[in-house]
Amino acid sequence: MKIYIKASVATFLSIVLLTGCSSTVTVSNDVANNEKDTVKTVKNSVYNDKNPPLEDNGENNAVKNENDKDENKDEHSETDIKKIKPNEAGQVMVLMYHSLGDKEKDYVRTVENFKEDLRLLYQKGYRLISLRDYINNEIDVEAGKTPVVLTVDDGNQSDFNIIQDNGKKKVDPNSIVGILEDFNKKYPDFGLEATFFINGGSNVFGQKDLIEYKLNYIIDNGMDIGNHSYGHENLGQKSEIEIQRTLAKNVEFIKKYLPDYEVNILSLPFGARPKNSEKRKYLYKGSYEGIRYNNIGALAVGWRPEYSAVHKEFDPLYIHRVHGSSAKFGIRYWLEYFDRHTDKRYISDGDKDIVTIPEKMMDKIDKNKLGSKKLRTYKLDEE
Numbered sequence: 001m002k003i004y005i006k007a008s009v010a011t012f013l014s015i016v017l018l019t020g021c022s023s024t025v026t027v028s029n030d031v032a033n034n035e036k037d038t039v040k041t042v043k044n045s046v047y048n049d050k051n052p053p054l055e056d057n058g059e060n061n062a063v064k065n066e067n068d069k070d071e072n073k074d075e076h077s078e079t080d081i082k083k084i085k086p087n088e089a090g091q092v093m094v095l096m097y098h099s100l101g102d103k104e105k106d107y108v109r110t111v112e113n114f115k116e117d118l119r120l121l122y123q124k125g126y127r128l129i130s131l132r133d134y135i136n137n138e139i140d141v142e143a144g145k146t147p148v149v150l151t152v153d154d155g156n157q158s159d160f161n162i163i164q165d166n167g168k169k170k171v172d173p174n175s176i177v178g179i180l181e182d183f184n185k186k187y188p189d190f191g192l193e194a195t196f197f198i199n200g201g202s203n204v205f206g207q208k209d210l211i212e213y214k215l216n217y218i219i220d221n222g223m224d225i226g227n228h229s230y231g232h233e234n235l236g237q238k239s240e241i242e243i244q245r246t247l248a249k250n251v252e253f254i255k256k257y258l259p260d261y262e263v264n265i266l267s268l269p270f271g272a273r274p275k276n277s278e279k280r281k282y283l284y285k286g287s288y289e290g291i292r293y294n295n296i297g298a299l300a301v302g303w304r305p306e307y308s309a310v311h312k313e314f315d316p317l318y319i320h321r322v323h324g325s326s327a328k329f330g331i332r333y334w335l336e337y338f339d340r341h342t343d344k345r346y347i348s349d350g351d352k353d354i355v356t357i358p359e360k361m362m363d364k365i366d367k368n369k370l371g372s373k374k375l376r377t378y379k380l381d382e383e
């Protein structure tokens, strides 16, 4: 049984304040300020055919442009920009799930709540993108929409379960993969993207004889597999050799089934990493017995949304995540937060080659992170 480190937000805030880490002050201050706000109870309805999540409830100006977009969208006119208010320096939620179950717990989401999370995300104008595209700043979502990343750790059977249907393999419609697929069939523009972080040393997705089938299924359907170490070790307490051994062994395990697949994103077990910076380097690059790895990103555990990849404070090697659970600062908290603070949220301009931001965000951009993309700024009416 895995034991997880539970850090309270209070502890998180005090660490942030003590270290004076400017990267998190903006967000954490917001958290502190909003802690007193009454968080409205989110209606707990489940999406189904009778209750499609299509209507925008009108609370969110950021996502209301679906019907008024320009037919000739070669270029956005000045008015479009003002209407959409793109902010590609805004924040992105990288959601973290572990398993589905009958009862809501810290690392367990109920099937109903998971479906409701998807319904709310869709209704509020979020669209799935891959973790890889987020890290590489290759975000391709419709103008006015907000990208969101979905990650699933530990390879529990409830994440991807196969059932038999008249002698044929069928994805369990109540497992994460099945629910995502069903939702994507109903709402194709939501996307089908998720990264599953597995431990080769555990019973990956529960059904031992189906490992090969499942790993291939994930990749063939455009989703991703990531490294979560071979034995779910606390990497904060391991030697350089041990770190390299467990990460390389897991790459070797995955490549046994997916020889051409590049495993290059790490989810830190327990969110832990070595304090020593020399040791820490081995999280990102290393080798063991000839197996090499080179991670373009590493994920922490909780507790807040992350910056856009062009933001000065974005660190791909320590990406914060939002709990897909009923934790106090979990997904529902942040969904409401971004309803109230649309200016904090990443809003796409719909053009993957241009990074559009309000002029007042200029000082937040690291121009070196733009790569070949053009930067476009605009003035908000209130500026």
Ligand SMILES: [Zn+2]
Binding pocket: 153, 154, 228, 232, 269, 270
């Ligand atoms: Zn884990």
